[in-house]
Amino acid sequence: MKFLDIGEVVQRSGLPASTLRFYEEKGLIASVGRRGLRRLFDVEALDRLSLIALGRSAGFSLDEIGDMLGLDGPPRIDRARLADKADELDQTIRRLTALRNALRHAAECPTPSHMECPTFNRLRQAAVARGREARPPAKRAPSSRSGS
Amino acid sequence: MKFLDIGEVVQRSGLPASTLRFYEEKGLIASVGRRGLRRLFDVEALDRLSLIALGRSAGFSLDEIGDMLGLDGPPRIDRARLADKADELDQTIRRLTALRNALRHAAECPTPSHMECPTFNRLRQAAVARGREARPPAKRAPSSRSGS
DNA sequence: GTACGACTTCAAGTCAACTTGAGGTCAAGC
């Protein structure tokens, strides 16, 4: 069985080494040993990394993901948890859809000021009413590494 | 015209005073004066606050919102910007929908391990491929104030 | 006239998920 140097994992996963070390420190992945100082990973680490990427994109936190993958050992993913997350995504999607419709409407609405548009105002009220409940939707890449 | 003490704004907006001060400091809202030390707001501040809430829930950052509302003066919302955001939301919604479907599938899929489910694996690959491009979707309330 | 409580300021802390920097190590190539 072939072991991967962190550099290879970086190449294959697209993640920076700092992230891999960070994930290791959090117990999300494990290196199988060292060669000198250097970490060696086995190929399964790439699977775990892809699961982590998937989990992140589904909105799981790293802690949740660590929970689901097991701090070590073979990934064992809880189906109920997935279903819950799917439900949660459903909610988000509905909310975002309503918002998009309203945004679209506001963008095309001919009233001189948005403040006079009933649709827009209903939306505003809804946003206030929801208050602190919902957080903003997906963001772009956070770091400066994001350039193509 | 009646002026509102910050406490009233807190009550009516549902936002904590610290947030109102923070928003004022950022130039998102303005107090019209003071009574003693205490800020006085006029009722329009509530409108601005609801716009801010709306903007946040649409995924605008506070800076973007400040930009759109004008650092001061009457809110003047750029329709092109709204349309752009609506498009962006569309993307997000599509991505989230695909994800939800796949999650749902994975939750119901009868293969013994997710790693053997082709749908799940396609999804994993996609998540890796997207790599660092997309950030996770909506989050819950950030603070401990979130209880009902 | 004084105690209370709601406000004030300013600085620092929080959270998540990383990144960055300084300073060190080691295997390999010349």
Next chain:
DNA sequence: GCTTGACCTCAAGTTGACTTGAAGTCGTAC
């Protein structure tokens, strides 16, 4: 045998949106 460069550790910094804490002020009720 020395340089190079990819790796290492550990601590601290970053970002956004706030929150928290300490210490002070002020209007109102008693």
